[in-house]
Amino acid sequence: MPSYTPPLRDMQFVLHELLNISEEFKMLPAHKDVDADTINAVLEEAGKFASQVIAPLNLSGDIEGCTLDKTTHEVKAPAGFKEAYAKYVEGGWAALSCDPEYGGQGLPITLNQCLYEMMNSANQAWTMYPGLSHGAYEALHAHGTPEQKSTYLPKLTSGEWTGTMCLTEPHCGTDLGMLRSKAEPQADGTYKITGQKIFISAGEHDLAANIVHLVLARLPDAPAGSKGISLFIVPKFLPKADGSIGERNTIFCSALEHKMGIHGNATAQIMLDGAVGTLVGQPNKGLNAMFVMMNAARLGVGNQSLGLTEVAYQNAVAYAKDRLQMRALSGPKAPDKPADPIIVHPDVRKMLLTARAYAEAGRAMAIWTALQIDKELSSDDEDERKECADHVALITPIIKAFLTDNAWIATSHCMQVFGGHGFIREWGMEQFVRDSRINMIYEGTNTIQSLDLLGRKILGDNGAKLKKFGKLVQEFVEAEGTNEAMQEFINPLADIGDKLTKLTTELGMKAFGNADEVGAAAVDYLRIAGHLVFAYFWARMAKVALEKQGSGDPFYKAKLATARFYFAKLLPETAGLIRSARAGLAPLMEMEEAHF
Template sequence: MGQYQPPLRDMHFVLHELLDVESQLAEMPAHAETNRELIDQILEEGGKFCAEVIFPLNQVGDREGCTWDKGTVTTPSGFKEAYAQYREAGWPALTCDPEFGGQGLPQVVNNALYEMMNSSNQAWTMYPGLSHGAYECIHAHGSAELKRAYLPKLVSGEWTGTMCLTEPHCGTDLGILRTKAEPHADGSYAISGTKIFISSGEHDLAENIVHLVLARLPDAPAGTKGISLFAVPKFVPNADGSLGARNGAACGSIEHKMGIHGNSTCVMNFDGAQGWLLGQPHKGLQAMFVMMNAARLGVGMQGLGLTEVAYQNSLAYARERLQSRALTGPKAKDKAADPIIVHPDVRRMLLTQKAYAEAGRAFSYFVALELDRALAHPDAKAREEADDVVALLIPIIKAFLTDNAFECTNLGLQVFGGHGFISEWGMEQYVRDARINQIYEGTNTIQSLDLLARKVLADQGAKLKKFGRRVEAFVIENKDDAQMAEFVAPLADVAEKLQKLTMEIGMNAMKNPDDVGAAAVPYMKVAGHLVFAYFWARMAKIALAKQDSGDAFYKAKLATARFYFAKLLPETATAIRQARAGAAPLMALDEELF
């Protein structure tokens, strides 16, 4: 079955020692009363729920999967009961608006909770995770009537939500979607079309499901400029909030897939289903981006969660599994062989998992805190600065963390050797579950193109410079500290190289736009490592100051930082050469010669 313990010590380190969230939140009137004691209490209780309630269901969900029968979907054993506990404890309301029954807590707290939930059971976590995205979208773009009708039920968890984008003939290219919306005299619309790959599209956890559906009005212009967004409930609510008639939205089938078996991935058929416009006509994609950005941050947290749980299980196994003797001589002389943790390459795999988990935690919590600043800081300039930083970093959160997670779950399987390939140990499930995270909510190639083309080149690097100024300030502050040289010098080096690479790609793209597509994925790797190097340097500074405190945590943090800079950051050299190679090696081969 494996094991999982919430990494509360490191979560506290990131929140309180690295990010100092209490003082940061004190600047925001909406969160000024959110203190360290409250945050730690929430995480402790959330961790118990994750470890004791949903983690034991992870392999159950993988084995049983969801079942479909004439449009009805049944989730695996225990899922429904766990969701009822989740609702009763008030977890869905954590960061929601108090006006609609929420607790109004900051995003950074919710983000930490979701890390633990994803470590425990990614498939189960997708049900409430998508619901929160639907809440945010309706909260941002819904009319007063829609907010009153839907938000209290989503906040309480009585209802759940989905996002319905993909169609059989179009995935990322939403400009060619065909779902139609015909206006009714009462102001509602008849939604008709088929959507595929809809996570949590039908299930038995909640009494109603609110689908957010992209569709075209009769007068819609072609392409993405003609897309509108609609709220389409499974049951149309009555004026008093009770459930009314069954709507024309039905699950035609569920997918049988590689991983996340416990989550229902549905084909949804909309046959004249009654829906209500969210936001402005033909502006649906902009409205949906609220939910899509929340989902991309959420997928990044799925990657982080799986990285952490794979590391925990790999470490436990490496300490117990006896295999061969250390090259420097026996370490466990009273045993027939040494535990495999003595072997250098096993340590490489474990430290890779540990370094990526801890940097991913620091990075993602930072982004969540910046999101709080963007939403709640009283100063307009601070909100704008934070919004730009979030926009720049969201694609890195999604792509870099999920790429790392797939690597780290594979490393976990490798640490287990042949046992990792056997289902009962749980490691091969993490590999399968992690693989989808590189695909959905925009493939990692799409995220890389978004980063390079839209977030960097489109504004001549303005957003990148805003983050770069933080890196530069840290480098200048610590450049004369001899102890920090091993961290500051490589950080400054990769920052300078990314700046030069960005300018080179921009110049080349003027001659050949394909160079952007060719460079995007390796560029993402370099940018991701710049961010990780920045946070590892900051964490190393804290650890250096406390390494003699008697708390071994800081010695471990410092050793992991040194491993990262010595063994992982050098990947950027290869990625930079790949990005600089341009499109020519990719496009030179005629199509018929493949």
């Protein structure tokens, strides 16, 4: 059975030594009293919950899965999930970063980010139940009416009720403009909603007393396409005036999907048969409101993969230190044993260091992005709020796609470290691989994220958002340009920054001639951009480690070794990606469809 140790030391390094988080919080009126001691105490308790309460349920939950009673349409989660959720609610974790007006603790999103990384490492399938609730909370907090907020937000904040997002239909996934679910207005101001939704994560379960579904549907006079979509609250049980649970709504689970991974989470087919709903936001403007939840979900999915990368790495390292196999090519390293531990072999180290480098850079990027969200929400400087919002918009598709691609690579490497044992269920590694694969697909496939990054976020505003992030990179390069000890990190960072700028200009010119050139280059482009972001954070982390390595703390020596590995072995991937992106559309479109 796999184990998990919360990476508190590395989280504290990112928070306190890299980002100087306490000083950042002092500049935000809502968080000015959140000091280092508070941060560390929250992280320690969060780590205990993740490692002691939900991690032991991960393997058993995968084996048991969820069970649907087709006569009642009720779903039972795996053994222990409901009890663990009760402890989650009792501990106040659902309310951590929620608005105090609705019972929240009002702590920074940055702390919630760390909590969720640890929970995703411990048990991704379980964590999806409260994770989706937080997205529903954010959508209603931003777009709900006062009555909707007072009815639903306190229950979502406390965790008494959970939430979902109901978008996909059997005939349409990403192309939401094709959805067919209908919403008929009623005399009392509610709507009767009819339709079918599929792939609804946490769509039905027994963890909470009520489930708040956010459903996309069309009004009778709605325009065609995405401009005719409205958003509705459709609860499993209709709330009474006093906030208690009333009658059962006509929204139910008709089937559960049989999935490759995340078996402990109920991926439901949902039928709505005249279910009662209330409109969120303006008619035909549902995507505006739903994008709040979708963007939160995209960041959350990246965080799922960050968690899996970390836990897979931890278990692979432990195995590599213990497993004896062959001798090192340069001679025995453990002559007192019948063979050397496999961690002495260069390629095993390469696999382990790949996972470690992706986990540590991903953590730095994710926590930095969460800080940008805190500043966007809480700064009293309008220009700072706008700049932070632009940073988050640019980085969101990179977090979703780059971190999930990396987790697929890292978990596969870590399973490989185990050899044949990695393919056996009891070790837990094959589950990490299976669970990681969905993260590249849902909440917008990674190709969709790539198109969003290159087409909308970069070319769509003539590179304005990219230039803002590029300014951070350039300022750091200029500040460290004369620091001899930093040249091994600064030079490749500056180089990839220059190359991405040139590639962006080139692709923009091509797109003027044929928009399909964006589609041909986008996936390669996002991965190059992801490496630029990673190179920036690895260079910054290396600077801190260089300054503190004299302390004798081996943590800094390890940080520098990982940084050097990243720049030497992983960043060079961009050379091939740039060549591929420049190859353009022609090699993809030359073959006639009939010949495929």
